[in-house]
Amino acid sequence: MLEPFGQDLWLASGPVVAVAGFHYPTRMAAIRLDDGTLFIWSPVALSDTLRAAIDALGEVRWLIAPNTLHHLFLAEWQRAYPQATLYAPSDLRKRRKDLSFSDFPARGAAAWSGAIDHVIVNGNRITTEVVFFHTPSRTVLFTDLIQQFDRNSFTGWRSLIAQLDGMTTSEPRVPRKFRYTFFNRRVARAALRQIVIWPADRLVMAHGSPLRNDARNVVRRAFEWLLP
Known part of the structure; x- marks a missing residue:
């Protein structure tokens, strides 16, 4: 259930979820701090098997909703680990009034x-979206802003839409639906300039196979349309 991916970092796959007729695999990461x-x-x-594996690693202290779209399973984790603090983007409050969470602190203050x-x-x-970099394993974690699906993941008209959206390219990319909806590119560009200088070797995506090499260059190429 939990697969080691790097120093003090494990990955787990979850169920496939349907959004607008498209089926998305899910993936989480567990990171053990010092x-x-x-x-x-x-x-x-959160299955019984996954919970047992998590409990064997350590005490759950932080639950992270990395963007405003990945929130389907947060309530069950909050019930299972009431001592943990849930962090999520503030925009999620409009959708999930049933959840109790804190806004992300400033960079470096967490x-x-x-x-x-x-x-x-x-x-x-x-x-x-909040993008993370785990220093010990040199892993960068993206949720939806970078994706890569196998060309056989979709059929019929959905396959065509996925291809046009850039979801099934040969290398992880930013889907066009996200590219075209950046209404404030100056703000986004400032954030990405901080991200691309991370010395990342590994890349974890919620929707795409993890990469163990050359992550920094892959991320740079994915955002070359935004960064000069």
Whole structure:
């Protein structure tokens, strides 16, 4: 259920979810900090097997909704781990009034900052996304702003839409629906300039196979349309 991906970092796949007729696989990451506590990124459905594996790693301290779209399973994690603090973009309050969460702190001010950096990417009409970098494993974590699906993931007209959207390219890319909905590119560009200087080797995406090499250059190429 939990697969090691790097130093103190594990990945787990969750169920496929349907959005507007498209089926998306889900993926989460568990990061163990120096004090033994756990940072759970983009939680997937919490099965008994997954919970046992998580509990064997350490105490869940942080639950992370990395953007305003990945929130389907947060309530069950909050019930299971009431001692954990949930962080999410403030825009999520409009959709999930049933959740109790805190806004993300300023960069460098979070309790996890010694091991994990984060940058908030604002300026998009679809979602606000928080991108993370785990220093010990040199892993950058994107949720929806970078994706890559296999060409056989979709059929019929959905396959054509996915191709036109840039979801099934040969390398991870920013889907066109996100590219075209950046209403404030200046703000987004400032955030991305901080992200592309991270010395990332590995790339984790919620929707796409993880990469173990050359992540920094892959991220740069994915955003070359935005960055000079």
